[in-house]
Amino acid sequence: MNKGRFLMLLVCCQLFLLACDSQPSGKDEIDVKVENLLAQMTLEEKVGQMNQYNGFYDVTGPAPAEGDAKNKYEHIKSGWVGSMLNVRGANEVRKMQSLAVDSSRLGIPMIFGFDVIHGHKTLSPIPLAEAASWDLEAIEKSARIAAIEASAEGINWTFAPMVDISRDARWGRVMEGAGEDTYLGSRIGVARINGFQGDDLSAHNTIAACAKHFAGYGFAEAGMDYNTVDVGTVTLHNVIFPPFKAAIDEADVKTFMNSFNIINGIPATANKFLQRDILKGEWGFDGFVISDWSSGAEMIAHGYAKDLEHVAELATNGGSDMDMESYANIKHLVKLVEAGKVKESTIDEAVKRVLRVKYELGLFDDPFKYCDETREKELIYHADHMAAALDMAKRSIVLLKNENNVLPLAKEQKKIAVIGTLADDKDSPLGNWRMAGEDNTAISVLEGLDAYGVNYKYAEGAELVTGPTAFPVELEINTTDKSGFKEAIALAKQSEVVVMVLGEHGLHSGEGRGRANLGLPGVQQELLEAVYKVNKNIVLVLMNGRPLTITWADEHVPAIVEAWQLGTQTGHAVAQVLFGEYNPAGKLPMTFPRHVGQVPIYYNQYSSGRPGPKTEVFWPHYMDESEKPLYPFGYGLSYTKFDYTDLNINVLEGRKVEVSVVVTNSGDRVGEEVVQLYLHDKVASVVRPVKELKGFEKISLEPSQTYKVVFTLSEKELGFYNGQGEFVVEPGDFGVMVGTSSVEGLTSEFELK
16 A cells, blocks of 8 residues: 555545544444444453353452462453442442553453342332332332432442332332232333433433343243243233333333243344344334343353353353353353354454443543442432432232221320331341342331330240251241240230231242241241231231231231331331321232242133033132132322222324223222223233223322323233234233222223224
8 A cells, every 4th residue: 555545545444434433422422432343342341241240259359369369350450341340339339430540551441240030228118118119200210219329439330220010029129029910010110220321321320221121031930030931922922921022112222131041942042033133123222231240151051052162152152242251251252252162253253242332321532430439428318319219118018908997096095015026126027139238237127116105015026047047048938936926915905906917038038038938937926817816906917028828817907008128218118108197198009919839820721611600510710719809900009099980081093092990089088099990902912811901090089089091992902912922913802990909999891993
């Protein structure tokens, strides 16, 4: 090349780079920056962006001198690590980030991930409890506060929300999701993502969200974590996929996490159908996919990969962009590309996705933007965050039973007994998945009653857990020690009302915490029955992370409050609901079974060809138990009463349907009601469930106030996916129910032309 042509080429390159810098802000500009950076990267550096390490040393101390930690340390300095996991604290993140930015050849910043599940330091209710609020604005605010606190500690990526739909209360991770319903789960998933990511992902107080687990994880057989999943395509497209698709279409979620399970015989981590055909192909997802913890390496145990090298090949070709804790990519991807088993263009596509998210977070503009120790000190446990956590906790409580208006209790009432070890527990109410949460920082129920000025006497009754409760050990439940029964029974005898706080320990649900029995653990049921024998005026306050089988309590105890695990402000929330300062308005996001033998149980089932009841034996039922749930999906009482009238349906042009109903507060207290709309496509080319939630609105009414709620159903609500994944809207007859739960409301029907 002659000198003149070289100078001309140099000028053109400079003009090109100048044009890139002058492009309008937005995705196009980021794409150009990503392409320019990618062109400078070696294959090793590209593979490094597909590698995530867990925190491996104390960055405030000396650098690792030998072993695996030394290797990881050098990998960061070489630019061979794209992300760090479980490193938090503004100072700690700054020091770790500086290793990548200041020492590596290209100075590419790392993204720092952490499980910010239901709050960060200030803990909100567990996600299933938040879902019981049916309050999208409050849920989004809860996630926003979590992002503010997490980002103040240097974190810029959360592995939440979990949008898996699950119908099996035995599965421990139901506490981490939004329950059994696809429509509700989709709306809540979008709210949480919007809360985490905010209006501007490049702001210093927002974090990238992660929709997980793609896909089918909530359908693990027998409710056992990591177990096999086997579902049909109609279930996959209509029940499992929609919350994930909504995360992209309505919230622009930046990352996905694949799941531990197999789908149609192929592990999700290497499943091309899920990750390439559906997610990146049909849905056009432009973020990146990370494996779950060592889910790549687990393909060996599945019998799908023969060794770690095979894992790297299968996962990368299958569409997984970043490896969490399998070490497959960093050890084997370079030689796989050199051997022609993985195309470098496949690597490039994955790296572009990772880099794009980093640019969108603003990490290239300021790699240390999340490392502000002043913000960290000011924002952790901020008073506004505590107030919001209390509000969220109150909104999450569900009143299950209130016979003879036992509740609310009068503050001046004398001789109140409080029984149950959970009432004095400051740790269990925090729930599981509180990674940054500090142990024993919850306001206990007793502390809440004290702050509210309640005069009561307390007896433990019985221990719940006898062994260690530190994650990740198995809990040792007390099944024999009843030595505290005598004191509790004596206290109950001399009391006018007994508040019994029973349920699960906070670590009784969560990952790996499946239960074959869903009753009250340990000797708690015996304690409840023993107290009932001497005092039937009981208010049962449940603390749990999943639906429980409390059939005996429902038959005997006059008042039952579902208080879940409500986080930092638990005690204050429970006290304010028990004594009527706050009128409970929660509705169940999961069906409560009568017996574990009914599980999986859910409201939107299909009709059998022999629907009952019938006089003869040949219809779907149990011989030894009712087939009906104990408490249905969408159920929840109030201290006031709501009447529904004037259900009206108008079929509009353009395949839209307007449904309206009039709701009146006929009680004597201000109250909130979740007005729910259910739809039934009566005859379709693919059989549809007997009813499906297709709309809800939460309203607040003064006594005697009337409000008209109007729903507009579009093709999105009227249609469904067939077995080939095609969305169809078919003419025909539809049934409509609008009411206070999935089993109670006004009904009508319409015809769609």
